[in-house]
Amino acid sequence: MKLVGEYTFDGPREEVWKLIRDPEVLSTALPGTQSLEQVSENEYQGEMNVRVGPVGGVFMGRLTVSDEVPPESLTMTVEGKGKPGFLNGSGHVQLIAQEDGRTLMKYDGEVQIGGRLASVGQRLIDTASKSIIGQALDTLNQASKARLSAQVTGQAVEYKPPSETEFAASVAKDMAGEVFSSSRLIWIGVAVLIIIIILAIFLISSGGS
Amino acid sequence: MPKIIGERIKRNEDPRLLTGEALFVDDVSIPGMLHAAFLRSDYAHAYLRSIDTSAARERPGVVAVITAQDMGDEWQPGPPLVSPPPTVKGVVFHSRPQVPLVKDKVRHAGEAIALVVAESRYIAEDAVEDILVDLDPIDAVVDIEKALHPDAPLVHEDLESNLAAHLIQQRGDYAAARARADVVIKRKIVIDRGAAGAMENRGIVADWDAKSQHLTVWDTTQAPIPIRNGIATRLGLSESQVRVIAPFIGGGFGPKMMMHYPEEILIPWIAVKLGRPVKWIEDRHENFFATTQERTQVHEAEIALTKDGRVLGVSHNFLHDSGAYDPYGLTIPLNTQSHVMGAYDVPNYYSDLKVVFTNKTLTTPIRGAGRPQGIFVIERLLDIAAKELGIDPVEIRMRNFIHPDAFPYQREIIDQAFAPLILDSGNYKPVLEKAATMIGYDRFVKEEGPRLRAEGRHVGIGLVSFIETTGVGPYEGARITVEASGKIRVATGVGTQGQGHFTSFAQIVAEQLGVGVEDVHVSTGDTSEFHWGTGTFASRGAVVAGNAIHASALAVRYKILKLASKVLEAPEEELELEDGQVRVADIPNMSISLGELALLANPLRGAVEPGTEPGLEATAYFGPQYGAAAFGVHAMILEVDPETMMVEIKRYVVVEDCGTILNPMILEGQIHGGVAMGIGNAFYERLVFDENGQLLNASLADYLIPTASEVPRIEVGHEETRSPLNPLGTKGAGEAGTIPVPALFAQALENALPDLNLEILEMPLSPNRLFELVQEKERDK
Numbered sequence: 001m002k003l004v005g006e007y008t009f010d011g012p013r014e015e016v017w018k019l020i021r022d023p024e025v026l027s028t029a030l031p032g033t034q035s036l037e038q039v040s041e042n043e044y045q046g047e048m049n050v051r052v053g054p055v056g057g058v059f060m061g062r063l064t065v066s067d068e069v070p071p072e073s074l075t076m077t078v079e080g081k082g083k084p085g086f087l088n089g090s091g092h093v094q095l096i097a098q099e100d101g102r103t104l105m106k107y108d109g110e111v112q113i114g115g116r117l118a119s120v121g122q123r124l125i126d127t128a129s130k131s132i133i134g135q136a137l138d139t140l141n142q143a144s145k146a147r148l149s150a151q152v153t154g155q156a157v158e159y160k161p162p163s164e165t166e167f168a169a170s171v172a173k174d175m176a177g178e179v180f181s182s183s184r185l186i187w188i189g190v191a192v193l194i195i196i197i198i199l200a201i202f203l204i205s206s207g208g209s
Numbered sequence: 210m211p212k213i214i215g216e217r218i219k220r221n222e223d224p225r226l227l228t229g230e231a232l233f234v235d236d237v238s239i240p241g242m243l244h245a246a247f248l249r250s251d252y253a254h255a256y257l258r259s260i261d262t263s264a265a266r267e268r269p270g271v272v273a274v275i276t277a278q279d280m281g282d283e284w285q286p287g288p289p290l291v292s293p294p295p296t297v298k299g300v301v302f303h304s305r306p307q308v309p310l311v312k313d314k315v316r317h318a319g320e321a322i323a324l325v326v327a328e329s330r331y332i333a334e335d336a337v338e339d340i341l342v343d344l345d346p347i348d349a350v351v352d353i354e355k356a357l358h359p360d361a362p363l364v365h366e367d368l369e370s371n372l373a374a375h376l377i378q379q380r381g382d383y384a385a386a387r388a389r390a391d392v393v394i395k396r397k398i399v400i401d402r403g404a405a406g407a408m409e410n411r412g413i414v415a416d417w418d419a420k421s422q423h424l425t426v427w428d429t430t431q432a433p434i435p436i437r438n439g440i441a442t443r444l445g446l447s448e449s450q451v452r453v454i455a456p457f458i459g460g461g462f463g464p465k466m467m468m469h470y471p472e473e474i475l476i477p478w479i480a481v482k483l484g485r486p487v488k489w490i491e492d493r494h495e496n497f498f499a500t501t502q503e504r505t506q507v508h509e510a511e512i513a514l515t516k517d518g519r520v521l522g523v524s525h526n527f528l529h530d531s532g533a534y535d536p537y538g539l540t541i542p543l544n545t546q547s548h549v550m551g552a553y554d555v556p557n558y559y560s561d562l563k564v565v566f567t568n569k570t571l572t573t574p575i576r577g578a579g580r581p582q583g584i585f586v587i588e589r590l591l592d593i594a595a596k597e598l599g600i601d602p603v604e605i606r607m608r609n610f611i612h613p614d615a616f617p618y619q620r621e622i623i624d625q626a627f628a629p630l631i632l633d634s635g636n637y638k639p640v641l642e643k644a645a646t647m648i649g650y651d652r653f654v655k656e657e658g659p660r661l662r663a664e665g666r667h668v669g670i671g672l673v674s675f676i677e678t679t680g681v682g683p684y685e686g687a688r689i690t691v692e693a694s695g696k697i698r699v700a701t702g703v704g705t706q707g708q709g710h711f712t713s714f715a716q717i718v719a720e721q722l723g724v725g726v727e728d729v730h731v732s733t734g735d736t737s738e739f740h741w742g743t744g745t746f747a748s749r750g751a752v753v754a755g756n757a758i759h760a761s762a763l764a765v766r767y768k769i770l771k772l773a774s775k776v777l778e779a780p781e782e783e784l785e786l787e788d789g790q791v792r793v794a795d796i797p798n799m800s801i802s803l804g805e806l807a808l809l810a811n812p813l814r815g816a817v818e819p820g821t822e823p824g825l826e827a828t829a830y831f832g833p834q835y836g837a838a839a840f841g842v843h844a845m846i847l848e849v850d851p852e853t854m855m856v857e858i859k860r861y862v863v864v865e866d867c868g869t870i871l872n873p874m875i876l877e878g879q880i881h882g883g884v885a886m887g888i889g890n891a892f893y894e895r896l897v898f899d900e901n902g903q904l905l906n907a908s909l910a911d912y913l914i915p916t917a918s919e920v921p922r923i924e925v926g927h928e929e930t931r932s933p934l935n936p937l938g939t940k941g942a943g944e945a946g947t948i949p950v951p952a953l954f955a956q957a958l959e960n961a962l963p964d965l966n967l968e969i970l971e972m973p974l975s976p977n978r979l980f981e982l983v984q985e986k987e988r989d990k
Binding site for chain 1 (some may be wrong): 251252253318494497498507899901903904905906907908910911
């Protein structure tokens with residue numbers, strides 16, 4: 001599975017770089033993360049709760065950062081396995097400073113999945129992974145804004161990462177959105193039908209009085 | 210003698226099945242029973258570096274955790290089920306049977322690595338997760354066309370390549386036929402993998418009684434006797450110490466014929482070791498990995514014809530996917546080779562078969578077993594030829610049918626029975642004519658079709674024919690006993706998975722012994738009742754077991770007449786068997802019931818005459834000289850929705866010639882079920898693997914089995930050309946519904962989309978795939 005995308009952060013490149021190299025921030029951005037420790041300069045190890053449709057469970061994984069060119073680019077390699085199967089992937093992340101002071105992140109990676117995650121979750125994995133990445137980057141952006149604001153005002157703005165439930169609910173909403181958009185006509189049909197029924201009831205009851 | 214064979218009699222077994230009183234393996238519950246679960250590989254191809262089972266062993270409620278290492282010398286591959294045909298010259302065959310648990314290398318996703326036995330299935334499943342296994346993944350062999358590439362990773366590293374077998378068969382001289390042909394058509398044809406999708410997954414319960422030194426095994430197998438023999442050999446027991454019961458089974462379709470699945474050895478083995486009963490029931494997800502699959506083949510096929518549509522020869526080079534191991538030998542591709550000539554008189558044939566190992570679940574026969582692929586190839590080539598030559602597709606088939614006088618017809622190709630195939634009998638033209646009449650072929654082509662198309666509807670008609678080799682040996686047997694109650698007990702070795710054996714076999718006996726069908730109690734699939742035989746496969750139950758039961762019924766009838774003649778003091782020729790009585794013809798009050806006669810045959814005092822046996826009982830066997838060949842034609846009218854590419858089947862007609870019909874209702878049920886499976890094979894069911902050998906649709910939410918809304922009402926007609934190879938004249942029909950459906954779908958879809966000049970050369974399709982094919986054509990326009 002290919003994962004290619006872009007995201008614009010509101011902060012400058014150096015700030016964003018610090019964020020993505022900070023395990024504590026990273027673990028709040030991915031709320032299923034139960035632990036994430038740095039085991040060497042460029043290696044992190046941790047446990048994460050993952051749920052894709054009917055498949056869920058704890059992944060134990062290792063994240064390696066390589067080809068690091070601060071604050072421009074790095075390559076992340078992920079290896080994880082657990083009850084739901086396994087996940088191996090690597091991706092190249094690039095940070096490009098924008099003229100307006102914001103930062104464009106481009107990512108381009110390839111992920112291999114196996115086990116139950118692939119055999120049962122396949123149908124949902126595309127949407128789920130896009131949504132998980134999107135939510136995580138949004139959270140990082142919030143964190144970045146919080147830090148920046150702290151620097152400017154000298155006073156910390158309260159930054160509250162989403163809980164695991166909130167995160168999962170957002171992912172579920174994205175996935176449901178995909179399903180509903182394809183059957184919008186049916187929903188319009190159902191809505192029209194309900195209106196007709198209400199009208200009918202109204203007319204019958206008013207006719208009787 | 211009242212006629213009972215051929216009557217539409219309701220099934221004896223249905224009251225038990227419909228009220229939930231029939232025994233299935235999962236119904237077996239024994240005090241103290243333990244439950245098993247397996248750790249299975251997530252990877253398709255990986256080295257097993259290490260396993261740590263200590264945490265699993267410590268979990269409360271876990272009784273045993275077994276790895277290949279723990280089995281010591283008792284870890285043995287196999288046994289191989291079928292050896293390669295020794296009669297084919299120059300055959301290459303590398304036997305690599307399945308292993309009970311992975312020892313050093315995983316060869317397909319879902320292969321079992323460890324067995325956990327615990328007080329409950331819940332504990333066993335949790336303990337499976339406690340096992341730490343270090344698997345080192347390597348590149349997988351998935352695409353069969355890449356499997357023989359010199360750089361391909363090796364599934365079995367002791368072999369030079371992934372070639373499992375190579376075999377060339379030919380008749381006549383194809384090259385010479387091609388040289389003088391007016392038209393030669395060459396196409397690449399691809400058929401992909403599917404699952405059998407039986408409603409009941411596999412399951413085994415094993416119970417070792419140390420005091421009687423006896424092992425009882427309930428198993429969802431189609432072959433209880435070979436399983437009994439295999440378990441006895443593996444566990445060092447005598448065959449009489451092992452009883453295998455294959456009770457009611459929710460569908461076999463071939464994969465339950467595999468002997469032996471690793472679980473079929475491991476569960477009895479661990480039950481004996483622990484001295485406690487052990488149950489394992491496969492779950493649906495496991496079934497997608499651990500139960501065998503079938504169909505993947507790639508053909509480069511060619512047909513040579515004269516300009517008036519006579520087939521001069523057929524040639525094909527093809528690859529067949531064996532999966533990770535090959536215990537079932539060459540059965541599937543041999544069936545393909547023996548069916549690529551279809552129902553036609555093809556004088557010249559050349560076939561080059563290469564079987565390859567891949568990192569996928571192993572393949573063994575599934576209903577059709579190589580025949581649907583063969584029939585798809587020939588029917589497609591004929592359709593393309595008909596189009597090119599401007600001949601009607603029905604007409605080109607008529608022109609090439611084997612002539613009724615040509616039977617027995619020598620095909621000159623070794624088939625799954627390891628002997629040159631002979632088609633015993635047949636009369637193909639009337640079957641085709643009946644199907645064409647039933648579907649209204651001419652009317653549709655001339656009037657209805659053009660009228661509907663003018664209205665803008667995408668309707669199409671198809672009509673294809675097929676043969677089915679059925680009823681292969683070696684033999685089956687049966688024992689029939691008249692009990693003192695007057696009821697008849699029949700025991701046979703074949704198992705039953707829904708075929709209606711309790712009724713059709715009872716009909717054979719009832720007709721000979723003059724009793725009601727409901728008074729004949731049939732026992733199948735219990736080795737303590739009957740312990741010689743092979744199993745229920747290759748559409749052979751009605752032919753081989755049916756005729757063994759017939760022979761046994763004749764022998765009992767003889768004993769009844771002999772004893773009754775003495776008791777009633779009347780010559781045997783004057784005796785009649787009717788309503789459970791033996792009567793002297795024309796003297797109604799001179800009679801004796803079968804029950805009374807059975808008592809006399811088993812006296813408590815006095816003496817049985819020397820040279821005779823007690824009881825009204827006989828055992829007989831039947832082994833056909835060779836298999837009987839059935840024939841049939843399927844026709845359908847379908848409509849395609851051009852926006853969604855969904856297909857609606859408007860009419861579906863089957864005309865089947867399977868020789869003598871035992872019970873038309875049961876036969877039609879077989880046909881209906883077969884067609885439903887064929888519709889899945891043609892338009893819904895495809896197992897999708899990624900390039901790493903991961904199965905991407907291992908659930909019934911993603912792997913689509915046709916439901917009532919996809920299966921139309923099926924109209925069935927019959928012709929009866931009796932087989933000369935057995936006294937009943939029967940031929941098999943178990944696979945007839947499935948075999949030609951993909952070929953029929955392809956033809957009808959092309960017919961429904963005439964402007965596109967579509968050529969369908971692959972199966973299974975899906976609405977998505979059809980959409981892609983149509984898009985490709987529209988781009989080319």
